[in-house]
Structure formats: C-alpha cells, structure tokens
Amino acid sequence: MLSEFELIARYFDRPQAPDNVVRLGVGDDCALLAMPPGQMMAVSTDMLVEGRHFFAGTDPDKLGHKALAVNLSDLAAMGAKPMAFTLALALPSADESWLAGFAQGLFALADTEGIRLIGGDTTRGPLNLCITAMGSVPENLSLRRDAAKNGDDLWVSGTLGDARLALEVLQGKSVLPDDVLALAEARLHRPTPRCALGMALRGIARAAIDVSDGLLGDLGHLLARSHLGADIHAASLPAGPALAQQPAQMQIDYMLNGGDDYELCFTAPLEKRDAVLSAAASANTLVTRIGNLKPGAGIRILDATGMTLPFTSNSFDHFGKDM
Amino acid sequence: MLSEFELIARYFDRPQAPDNVVRLGVGDDCALLAMPPGQMMAVSTDMLVEGRHFFAGTDPDKLGHKALAVNLSDLAAMGAKPMAFTLALALPSADESWLAGFAQGLFALADTEGIRLIGGDTTRGPLNLCITAMGSVPENLSLRRDAAKNGDDLWVSGTLGDARLALEVLQGKSVLPDDVLALAEARLHRPTPRCALGMALRGIARAAIDVSDGLLGDLGHLLARSHLGADIHAASLPAGPALAQQPAQMQIDYMLNGGDDYELCFTAPLEKRDAVLSAAASANTLVTRIGNLKPGAGIRILDATGMTLPFTSNSFDHFGKDM
Numbered sequence: 001m002l003s004e005f006e007l008i009a010r011y012f013d014r015p016q017a018p019d020n021v022v023r024l025g026v027g028d029d030c031a032l033l034a035m036p037p038g039q040m041m042a043v044s045t046d047m048l049v050e051g052r053h054f055f056a057g058t059d060p061d062k063l064g065h066k067a068l069a070v071n072l073s074d075l076a077a078m079g080a081k082p083m084a085f086t087l088a089l090a091l092p093s094a095d096e097s098w099l100a101g102f103a104q105g106l107f108a109l110a111d112t113e114g115i116r117l118i119g120g121d122t123t124r125g126p127l128n129l130c131i132t133a134m135g136s137v138p139e140n141l142s143l144r145r146d147a148a149k150n151g152d153d154l155w156v157s158g159t160l161g162d163a164r165l166a167l168e169v170l171q172g173k174s175v176l177p178d179d180v181l182a183l184a185e186a187r188l189h190r191p192t193p194r195c196a197l198g199m200a201l202r203g204i205a206r207a208a209i210d211v212s213d214g215l216l217g218d219l220g221h222l223l224a225r226s227h228l229g230a231d232i233h234a235a236s237l238p239a240g241p242a243l244a245q246q247p248a249q250m251q252i253d254y255m256l257n258g259g260d261d262y263e264l265c266f267t268a269p270l271e272k273r274d275a276v277l278s279a280a281a282s283a284n285t286l287v288t289r290i291g292n293l294k295p296g297a298g299i300r301i302l303d304a305t306g307m308t309l310p311f312t313s314n315s316f317d318h319f320g321k322d323m
Numbered sequence: 324m325l326s327e328f329e330l331i332a333r334y335f336d337r338p339q340a341p342d343n344v345v346r347l348g349v350g351d352d353c354a355l356l357a358m359p360p361g362q363m364m365a366v367s368t369d370m371l372v373e374g375r376h377f378f379a380g381t382d383p384d385k386l387g388h389k390a391l392a393v394n395l396s397d398l399a400a401m402g403a404k405p406m407a408f409t410l411a412l413a414l415p416s417a418d419e420s421w422l423a424g425f426a427q428g429l430f431a432l433a434d435t436e437g438i439r440l441i442g443g444d445t446t447r448g449p450l451n452l453c454i455t456a457m458g459s460v461p462e463n464l465s466l467r468r469d470a471a472k473n474g475d476d477l478w479v480s481g482t483l484g485d486a487r488l489a490l491e492v493l494q495g496k497s498v499l500p501d502d503v504l505a506l507a508e509a510r511l512h513r514p515t516p517r518c519a520l521g522m523a524l525r526g527i528a529r530a531a532i533d534v535s536d537g538l539l540g541d542l543g544h545l546l547a548r549s550h551l552g553a554d555i556h557a558a559s560l561p562a563g564p565a566l567a568q569q570p571a572q573m574q575i576d577y578m579l580n581g582g583d584d585y586e587l588c589f590t591a592p593l594e595k596r597d598a599v600l601s602a603a604a605s606a607n608t609l610v611t612r613i614g615n616l617k618p619g620a621g622i623r624i625l626d627a628t629g630m631t632l633p634f635t636s637n638s639f640d641h642f643g644k645d646m
C-alpha cells in the first residue's frame with residue numbers, strides 16, 4: 001500500500017526549478033508565487049464529484065484533462081494567463097493505474113497551457129477532485145461580468161451543444177452513429193479551455209463569462225451583473241458538428257441549455273468587430289456574433305423574421321437535478 | 324429546494340467593498356487579488372472528508388472553523404499573513420441549518436484572522452470541504468522547511484496531544500471525565516491557527532512546519548528537506564492540559580504521534596532565544612524549546628539522563644489507516 005507521501009511523490013511531484021512566478025512549488029506548507037508587476041492574480045476553484053460531474057468509471061486520463069480544463073476556462077473568461085494550480089484529490093483507494101492515467105491527462109493540458117502544479121492534498125474518500133487555478137491579468141484589462149454596455153455585440157466562441165448530446169447518449173436517452181458520437185464525446189470529455197482567446201480579447205471585449213452550465217443560464221449571470229438584457233438570433237447560434245446533424249428543435253435546445261460547453265460568451269462594442277475577428281484568428285479559435293445587448297432584463301430568442309421564440313433557461317444546477 | 328446560486332448567495336456571498344488586496348470577490352468567473360509590493364503569495368489547499376477527517380454528524384459550526392483553521396495553520400507555518408480563501412463544498416443535500424452553522428463557524432474565524440472568502444463552488448455529493456487559502460509574505464522572510472541549520476534550537480508552539488486524546492474518547496477507545504474531555508475536545512474541534520506567531524517569527528525563526536499529522540512525522544519532513552537530524556528531550560515536550568492528567572507513556576506517545584495539533588514546529592539559531600520568546604509573547608502564544616538539530620538523519624528521543632527512548636514515527640497517513 002502506498003502511503004500518502006509516496007503517492008504524492010510518485011505522481012504529482014515533478015521536480016521543477018523555481019522560475020519568475022513559482023518561487024517554491026510542491027513540498028512545503030505553502031507554495032510561494034511572485035506576481036509579475038502590474039498584474040492581478042485571478043483565482044478560481046471547481047470541484048468535480050463522481051456521479052454528478054462525471055460517470056463512475058470515467059477514463060482517468062480524460063478526467064485529469066477535464067478537471068483542469070474547467071478551471072482554465074474560468075481563467076480564460078477573465079482574460080487571465082494561466083500560472084499555477086493546486087489539486088486536492090479524494091480517492092477510494094490508492095489505485096496506481098488510475099493515478100498514472102489521471103496524472104497523464106492533467107499534466108498534458110498543464111504543459112500545453114503553461115500552468116504548474118504548486119501544491120495539493122490527497123486523502124481517502126469518495127472520488128472528488130478540487131482544483132484551484134491561478135492566473136495573471138492587468139486589472140484594467142480583465143473581462144468582468146459586470147462590464148457589458150448597452151448595445152454591445154454578443155459573441156460566443158467555438159460551438160455549442162455537442163457535450164450535452166454526448167451526455168444524452170451516454171445516459172441511454174438517445175442513440176447516435178459511432179462516428180457522430182465520437183465527435184460529440186470529444187467535446188464532453190476533452191473541452192478546450194479558451195485561454196488564448198481570453199488573453200487575445202483583452203482591451204477588445206468588455207465582459208465575458210464561460211459557458212459551463214448552458215448559454216442562457218450563464219449569459220443570464222453576466223446580464224444580471226451588468227443590469228442589461230439581450231436579444232439572441234437563433235439562426236446565428238453555432239451548433240457543434242455532431243449536433244448539427246440532429247433535428248432543428250434539439251439543436252436550439254442543446255445550444256441554449258446544453259451545459260459543459262466551456263466556451264466563452266462575451267460582449268464587445270460594435271466598432272470592435274474587426275478587432276474581435278483578428279483576436280480570434282490569432283488565437284486560432286472560431287467566434288460567432290449571436291446577438292446584442294439591450295436595456296432592461298431577460299433574454300429574447302429571435303427567429304429569422306424577428307419573432308420571439310419561447311425559451312426559458314433550464315441551465316444545469318448542481319443542486320437542482322441529477323447527472 | 325434552494326438552487327445552487329441561491330445557496331451561494333444566502334450563506335457565502337457577503338457583500339464587501341473591494342479593498343487594496345481583494346479587487347473583485349465572489350460572483351465572477353474568477354476573483355482578482357492585488358499583491359502588496361514586495362510580497363509573495365503563499366498558497367495552501369486542504370480537503371476534509373466526512374468519516375476520515377471528521378465524524379458524520381459533526382457540529383457544522385465546528386467544521387466551518389476547523390476547515391479554515393487547518394489551512395490557516397499552513398499559512399502560519401510559512402510566516403504568511405492571511406489574505407483570502409476559496410471554498411469548494413460537496414453536500415449530500417442543501418440543508419439550511421447545516422449551512423447556517425457551517426457559515427457561522429467559518430466566518431467567525433475568517434473575521435478574526437482578517438481573511439476574505441473570494442470564491443467557491445458548491446455541488447451535491449458526499450460531504451467534502453476543500454479550502455484553498457492565500458496569504459502574503461516577503462520572500463526572504465518566509466519560513467521554509469528547507470531552511471534549518473545544524474545546531475538550531477527546535478521549538479514547538481502551544482501544547483501537543485490533546486486532540487488525539489479527544490479522538491480516542493470519541494472513538495470509544497478511551498474514557499475521560501466530562502470536564503477533561505471538554506478541554507481535549509476544544510483542541511480537536513477548534514484548533515487555533517498560529518498565524519500571529521508565524522508572522523512574529525519572520526526574521527527570527529529559520530524553518531517551520533505545522534504539526535498536523537503528528538510531531539515526529541511532520542518534523543521528519545522538515546528534517547528531510549533540510550538534510551538534518553534532531554534530538555528531542557522528552558521531558559521538555561509540552562502536553563496539553565487534558566493529556567497532562569494521563570499516564571506518562573500515553574503522554575509521550577500522543578505528543579509525538581498524536582495528530583491534529585495544528586501547532587508550529589520551528590527552528591531558530593541559539594542566539595535568537597530571547598527574540599523567539601519576545602515574538603511568542605507579542606503573539607500571546609506559548610512556545611517551548613524541545614531539542615536541537617544535528618547532522619545526519621532521523622530523530623532521537625532522549626530521556627532526562629540522555630538515554631535514547633525507543634520511538635518510531637507513526638504519524639497519520641490519510642491512505643494508511645482509517646479514522
């Protein structure tokens with residue numbers, strides 16, 4: 001039986017020299033971080049629980065990726081550059097093949113995004129992953145939820161709805177051909193955090209939020225903080241490649257209320273349209289203009305003729321429904 | 324049924340104006356922190372699991388205190404000043420009386436130590452509390468585990484062993500009179516993080532670690548990082564007031580291998596003895612000199628005649644034994 005300290009050493013303590021940011025990493029009571037001059041530290045934490053955020057038996061490599069990706073998505077939505085993260089892990093047993101797979105998925109993404117593991121905690125318990133991610137952003141360039149202005153364009157990155165489609169199939173509620181399911185599952189299991197886009201949008205976008213619980217619900221939070229409403233043009237919503245092959249009603253439902261998309265929804269002034277497109281191109285990320293902000297409250301979904309479609313937010317609430 | 328967002332708002336979103344450190348708190352994708360000039364950020368994370376770190380049915384007020392206290396103890400051991408923390412919480416159900424009690428214990432300690440909740444995550448799942456705490460410390464004054472020097476005095480704050488004594492009684496392995504148990508339980512349920520002492524020891528102590536898993540085990544980590552050994556004088560170890568009423572063999576066993584003490588074990592040069600005592604007095608915290616560092620490896624426990632007593636580290640390993 002591996003002890004806690006042997007576990008940590010074997011899978012999570014990757015010797016790395018101190019650098020300009022991480023002055024002391026894993027192995028002391030605390031890690032020590034130096035902030036670059038003029039930068040704020042952006043901090044976000046997410047907890048993933050087996051049976052709620054992922055199925056029992058999920059490939060640990062995918063889980064390692066996703067646990068970090070969902071936190072990086074929060075940094076992206078702030079326009080922050082990833083710096084460092086902590087990992088707390090409750091495991092039913094010290095299963096070495098599980099740990100090896102988890103560490104592989106975790107560090108592959110960490111290395112891609114240039115973020116270092118600086119500390120953590122491991123314990124025995126029902127499977128639970130808690131990551132706290134730290135990034136840096138100049139305060140006046142951060143993309144806050146409360147910074148949207150009336151008339152701003154509303155944009156979304158990437159595509160929506162494929163993760164939800166995959167979830168429905170994995171739950172046995174729907175069926176897809178294998179090749180289509182594979183497309184959708186990639187979005188459910190390996191979301192791409194939009195860090196490069198978030199950083200490229202500094203000084204261009206005004207407000208941003210990451211779409212994790214469904215577009216309508218998450219946009220609703222941004223609008224509430226900015227005291228505005230929005231019109232969304234249904235025909236402009238970007239469906240994921242798997243979802244795009246499904247019935248029209250399912251498409252719009254999953255795009256608006258899907259969950260697990262980990263895309264950025266952001267606002268920008270009309271005169272920044274070209275700048276947004278250039279930023280997106282530099283970050284190699286698709287962006288789509290889906291509507292506009294308006295005075296008042298609430299979200300209207302408009303069809304191609306300008307008629308309001310009946311939709312209500314049904315976003316994922318972690319206390320409201322089961323996975 | 325409360326939604327996740329209603330839960331957060333009701334119990335954890337305490338409106339607070341931005342200050343010099345917390346520029347943006349709960350309610351966005353990330354919090355934003357500004358570091359005071361010349362300061363490092365110290366970061367620590369701990370996860371507490373029901374049935375392992377605390378009994379099912381533990382008073383939520385005590386749990387709120389302890390979940391934050393164990394993280395603050397890590398900041399203290401670095402000499403860091405508490406700044407901010409995040410909380411991720413998995414709960415079997417949205418139990419309002421539990422949440423109210425938990426928030427009360429949590430914020431009472433947070434307010435005492437001047438640390439602000441800046442973000443978090445709540446979800447349904449087996450009860451699990453994960454806190455990440457952030458503090459500030461000038462890099463050259465931080466109390467690292469690897470900074471001890473040969474010949475340093477070895478010190479410990481407060482008293483040892485009472486938390487373990489209480490645990491044994493609560494597990495039905497031992498019996499104590501009610502008034503003695505109350506003394507011991509206070510240490511198990513409401514440990515006092517030694518933040519004031521940690522800060523007062525900046526520039527005086529060399530190395531420090533917090534005693535959470537047992538003195539021998541934790542000191543062992545410090546010694547390993549500093550490539551040194553230590554002699555401990557058994558007669559000088561400070562027993563907790565409840566433990567001091569127990570048999571001598573139990574006293575020394577629980578002081579060395581008790582766990583859950585949340586005291587600081589630190590080293591300082593001999594010429595700093597008066598400075599250590601003054602710092603401790605300024606922090607209103609007892610400190611006791613318990614031994615010295617030596618070349619080599621390992622810890623010897625010496626009796627009053629200088630004979631070596633047979634003791635081995637049996638510190639708490641979260642994968643090695645059950646609570």
